[in-house]
Amino acid sequence: MVFKLSVGLLALATAVSAANYKRVACPDGVHTASNEACCVFFELADFLQTNNFNSTCGEDAHEALRLTFHDAIAFSFMGGPSMGTGADGSIMLFEDIELMNPANNGVDDAIDALKPLLMQFNVTAGDLIQFAGAVGVSNCPGAPRLEFLAGRPNATFPAVTGLVPLPEENVNDIFARMEDAGFSPTELVSLLASHTVARSDTLINDRQAVPFDSTPFTFDTQVFLEVLLKGNETLPPASGEADAQVPNALAAQGEMRLQSDFAIAQSPQTACFWQSMVNNQAAVTQGFHDAMAKLAVVGQDTSKLIDCSEAVPMAVPAVSKPATFPAGTGPELLMLACNSPFPALATDPGVPTTIPECPDGDTNLNDCPS
Template sequence: MVFKLTVGLLALALSVSAASIKRVACPDGKHTATNAACCVFFSLADELQTNKFDSQCAEDAHEALRLTFHDAIGFSKTGGPSQGGGADGSVILFETIELMDPANNGIDDAIDNLKPLLETFDVTAGDLVQFAGAVAVSNCPGAPRLQFLAGRPNATVPAALGLVPKPEDNVNKIFARMGDAGFSPTDLVHLLVSHTVARSDTLIDNRQAVPFDTTPFTFDTQVFLEVLLKGNETLPPASGEADAQVPNPLAVQGAMRLQSDFAIAHDSQTACAWQEMINNQQLMMNNFQQAMAKLAVTGHDASKLIDCSEAVPIPQPAVKKAATFPAGTGPKLVQQSCPQPFPVLKTDPGAPTTIPECIDGDTNLNDCPS
């Protein structure tokens, strides 16, 4: 009797506590928020989805997600504040300087797409970059809902050139650079989950929107499988990027593979972290969510920021398709470096997988079929 009474009182207390949390009516008349400071982000999300991303996991969304990394990684523990403030929007506020870094080649499209929003929404550049990335990835089926904390001050200095790793860099150089920014090799693998929806406009001459796996519009684990497939074909290198591509059995079908992804997938420090996500959607989602939460506050004290995660749209549900070897490949092509058992996967039937190219890099998914 005493136990039942105690449980009942506890339930009542929790109910009263939840009911006492009052939401703030936002000025747009459409939303409410737990904190008035979050209202602007509900309106910003509406604008991004309607006029920037078309609520699609397409090129503009991919580029916005990429920008979150290129902005935040401009931070050095050893170099200090003069090297950059991390996730502070410097990539927008000092774009002329930061675009001089060859590793930032191609991010100008995302900057051009997002920068005008600073004139119509009362947000800082750092908040805009990280929030836009969180909204963007919510359009990709299978993505986790990312945390978003608001209140980053605007950058006062540009990030130093050379802080963004390049795909042709030696793997130890990449690990050292990420370590200087506060990220372990495993953290890096978890950040590279973004490559499941990544594409390149710059690494191959005369080709835009070249995907890194055969399902570039779906947030799934295929990229972790396909990077491990052995092949003899290579894509023609872009000017000055002769080492950026490595043999890839899917090359002739339209995909490419970064040298850095290949090296990280086989390094002894990261091979198992890479392999364990193959066909484990929930693990991949959790890893990415946690890594992005860390990336998004690089250079900031998270305790001084305001949690506005509620403004991030609920992501599209996963397609619930197991990872498979693309048609024309199979388990014999696997190059395994992790000593753990490799997952047993089926092979797609039919002719070798072909990945259609977007028309002139168009963001309309009707021109970029998955």
Template sequence: MVLIYSVVTVALAAFASAANYRRVTCPDGVNTATNEACCVFFALRDDLQTNLFDNQCGEDVHESLRLTFHDGVGFSTTGAFAGNGADGSIILFSDIETNFAANAGTDDGVDALSPFLTRHNVTAGDLIQFAAAVGLSNCPGAPQLQFLAGRPNATIPAGDGAIPQPQDSVDSILSRFADAGFSSNEVIHLLASHTVARSDTLVPGHQAVPFDSTPFTFDTQFFLEVLLKGTGVPFGINNTDGAEVDSPLPNQGEMRLQSDFALARDSRTACEWQSMVDNQALMNQNFFTAMMKLSNVGQDVNSLIDCSELIPSPAALTKKEANFPAGTNASDVQQVCSSTFPTLSADTGAPTTIPECPDGDINLADCPS
């Protein structure tokens, strides 16, 4: 059984890996790195930014970040599920894994990344983690993620049922994550990824965001808005499988996952959730640490090489504090945690209504001309 190393072990291993090498000139004669093994990622980074992300925090960033979860959580400390964690199996065995119900929609991310695997001499596991880290660097407010290189390619697919679904109970979600090696707090920390998320599958024929942010920024607004009472569903379409619950901003195309709603209100996780409502630095540190763990699930970090220097630094946020959307206020908060709720300002004016494109896309920039 491959051990999941502690965060401290991961950090020390990464530091030691970088410290044991002097800077070398890469074969391209232009770039230098702490280890020659990192050199291949310079061309990959430029290719991703130019030909996938367009140096923007958009849908392809969301898709790439989502793959880190759907690849890495395919792991079990008890042996209940097959899979070796963050090993790229969702790409290498895409004909199997993308057909799992919990992986609905991941074929978009797999299809987008697969061509880069043929153009660059990297493994599928490294590609997934590197693409997510590079992509997130385009999102204002995001932390600069760690990237360790050297994951071997997957030899078996992950097992069906290893990935929690939005309609699952909190008990089921926390139990599954615990079996993958994550605490209840770390589950909440990973959900900061929903600040830059969108759904193509939960609202049939439409695209919806889990909170009010277009274009995407990585900020704490998500942790506030999930705590607000719901009033309806976007586009008037209710997902009957239980994955979606009422959103506080349905007219803005905002959808809310049942799992987010429940985790924000469960006594085991409510205070951890609330702690990030108005604390960007805490959210970023929590997410950085949880992602460091997720990206190395099932891997022997002592055999990996720290190439974090290739990850660009994200731009800072212009707005650093969550605020109540227009038409909502503190009375709309459904608070479970007994700690004092932060005092926040509110947007003024009438609530914004986002018109729907003819193709059902709420992002007006994507509307057909």
């Protein structure tokens, strides 16, 4: 008798569960959703993949991901809500003000590409920014499928200048700024996994799309390795912009380093955690997933948001390749600040690759004479 009762209760629970998860047919006649509010994001994902990202881990995807950070980090526990309300779309809605902040140099391209979609889709600016970043990075092999919660209200005022850290700032000041926004030093390291698919158009004069590691179209652990290679030199920055740090061994390959990445990799607070990410794809992927889930809702009341993660495309599987020293480098160049054992890694064969140049030496190929 007890057994029959248990089976009956289980059947009832299953029926109730099924009823609770009944899907809604979306107006486009193509998708179904767990919540009607998520339907627009299925349509938005399709549009972004076709028209913005071309379902690839390209420059537009990189820029959309960067924009998620620059919008969300504008929040301060100590200063209060008047400083900025985090992931609220203020950088898009008040771009004339927030783009005056030197720390936001270069994010205007992502805003220009995404802002017109506010007129086409019934979404807020904060939701658009975080969703576009999640969709964009899903195209990068090895990246996690990010969470997405919908329902952020639009910002009503711009964030103040100074909340987005600059790469030339003192590393302890960067840690303090991130802590004020709710992130530990190790969570910052996890967020910096984004630099494995990042490039810069602004930090070096006459150079566009300069990558931060040797595999800029793959979400892997190379950036954690390559930042540890010694031989850093400071390049003259573009006028009014932040200094970039470029290891001599990799500069010929057209790569660059942020001063802040190198400092964080060497800091006693984060050196061992940084080093533990080298050749540890699972840790990098999970850490980035968790840190981005936190970043995407900075300043928001999550109890008022709706989980629409199902609208984020499935991530592209990781490339099954261990971390390797780029050609022309090797373990003799490692600059380690942590005594933990370092993995034995192979070196890529061949000679160092170089970024292509115009006949006149300009590395901005868009300006090559015809």
